[in-house]
Amino acid sequence: MHTSAEPQRVLSGRLRRGIDSLLLLVPMVIVVGSLAAIVYTTGTLAELRSNARMIDVAGQQRMLCEQHTKQVLLALNGIEADHATTRREFHRRSAVLREGGTIPRVWAEGDSVVLSPAPTRAVRDGVARAETLMIELESVADALTVAPPGAEKDAMVQRLLDLDARLLAATDDVVVKLESHTSQRIDRLVRSASAVGVLVVLLGVSLLWLLARLRRLNLGLEHEVDRRRSSEAELRSILASALDPIVTIDARGIIQSASDSVETVFGWTVDELQGRNVSMLMPEPHESRHDGYLAEYRRTGHAKMLGQTREMRARRHDGSTFPCELRINAVNADRREKPLFAGIIRDISQRLEREEHMRRLSRGIESAGEAFILADASGSIAYLNRAFVRLTGFDENEVVGRPFSRLPCLSATALEAIDAWRTKPDSTKYSQDVTSTRKDGSTFRAAITVAPEYDTNGGFDGFVAVLRDISDLTAAQELLETTARELEARNAEMEQFVYTVSHDLKSPLVTIRGFAGHLAKDVEAGNEKRIGEDIDAIRRATHRMSDLIDDLLELSRVGRVVGEPSCVDLREVVDRSLSSFADEAEQGNLVAEIGDLPCLLVDPTRIQQVFDNLVGNAMKYGADAGVVRLKIEATRVDDTISVRVADRGPGIDPAYHDKIFNLFARLSTGTDGTGIGLAICKRVVEHLNGRICVESEPGRGATFRLDLPASLADALEDDTAVAA
């Protein structure tokens, strides 16, 4: 629409301007035409007046000629007429004509000579012919007065009459010609008058049109003036509301105007600034140099600053300075004699502070130990810091620009979880410990925190992910947890120990004191049977107490006293344990079957205790069944060496399998024992990072299995290899 309307508007503008100039020409032509018509009319009127007079003169002349001829003829007949004056007048006129004969157009009127131009050649010729005839008539009349009568005189009279007739005819001819001319002129006058009338009407119309046109033009101009005024007011209000001060100066640096914001930025009011040198707003060295810059501009017409944006410092009213961005433009560069320059000063101190703050933040992020990944609102990675490169081995080119959901160092599961978090509308922060993969394929534990970023309007603007290597932390945490578990176990043991002191150790004491009391009474009563019983009970109790104390000490040593590990042949250990029951073996009450047993790098004393206890238990609980059959063997599966000590004794109910390794746990009251032996075994095995368990069912024997790390044997092989 716009494109097609534009040429039309241009065309109609041109057409209107053409018509306008044409219509301006019309009144001019009319005026000129009218003037010409007036001049023409005036000329015609003069001609008419001249014609009228000539007709009048011609009439008089004709009458004069008739009377003159009549008087001459009367005089000839001897009659003195009273009209001698007419003859004298005729005579005088012909004399005048004779004297001025060279000018045939001149008519004599009384004593004066009337100079009246003949309107046409024909009239002039007629007048000239009449004058010639008049002079000839006068001369004939003169000659006739002195001529003697006779034929000659008659011929002269005939001639006089002839001349008179010709003079009358000539005069009439002149009058007829003048009348014809006059009539022509009157016609022309009428025509020209009508033309003038038409022209005047046209003139009026065109003047009315011009007036309308002028009125319209005036309205347009008034509208334009209003428009300019309002746009000027708008400009002023824009200037007033402009946050950045705008100062205009002339070529000498004198401030011409300033926007209202100078007051807030510089501390000067607009009135204070107007008329003063702009250099007052600049700190040194610009203040003293500025006039020089302007002088240079006035001399060369070149200014480096024009149209450029420069960062510099400006000075406030109180003398303090601030960084600003200055842009100077020539306001009216076309007026070379009086140029104006407008400078826009933007206070950039806050911006610079922000930039500095941002730089500091950026440096902080760059030098941070954690990896920072910034993604934009579309989820595309926009930034990585150095720590990311250091931590993962991936460089910027490999990651920036990729979608976050394809971040190479995180597993698909972790990325899916983060993606799911992002789609939640109220997502605040996502934190998770993940396994991160480096570029070389190695992995490390990392804590990832993803937080959304919002712009000033509260719109989602991307998110920031922080990846922290927590391998050390995880290791430390694991160590801490292990230690805590150990401590907890120790604490539980300690509690058990205290419990023992208060219960199991007190128990024989109750027995001793109780039976001692009975003993005193029985001695007094002489009850010898009871005395024996009392003493036996006391003895049992003291033995039990002694055993308990020994075992407790032993147990406490297992954890505390660590012997130097050395190469221990388990076969030898088992042999030593069995040697305690050499008598039983000899009597056939113990049959031991020993399989292949490995050599281990362990504390020999402790491992001996384990097998002593296990073999001892088998003997203790299996003795009732007669022959004790023991089978001891070892197998290796992967990283575990399992040593089995199996008997064919009464077995243990599975309900008690967990209990039997507890401190002071006993399954029977009929056997002596403190309930510490298996607790010692468990503790020794656990110290070797192994575990002990029992596989058994009542009546089908019991198998104690020690699962030990194969490294205990492998370390030995390595040593052997080195030695070899």
Place this chain on the structure above:
Amino acid sequence: MPPPVAHILVVEDDIDHTTLIMRALEEHGITDSIARVGDGEAAIDYLEQRNAYADPQSATRPHLVLLDLNLPKYSGLEVLRYIKTSSHLNTIPVVILTTSDAETDRLRAYDEHANAYVTKPVDFDRFSAMIRDLGQFWAVWNVTQRITP
């Protein structure tokens, strides 16, 4: 008519302690009807009259159970829980008689609805007096729901 003689079950793994308790109960004339078992499993078997105690004559329902805490197989607390959660045994008064004066033991025992918790005195006279008073109260003065089996 004299009150019926109270029957007491002593659950104690230490045979000497059992002897001390039995002697005290007899000497003070509380009762001579005393049964003794040495571990938790035997105690439950006795009360339920099964396995080794299947014959009702050999396992009279007790009027009082004196229960040690540290027992082989099932612990005293496990036996206590068994009795107090059993609909036909829960009326039998159970007195915990132990050398332990650990607070955890006391709290757990009462949590399992023990009727009393008594620490064995080391001193002979006090031990004797304690058994006497305990027997007097629980087996003589305290009126319990005596259910004849």
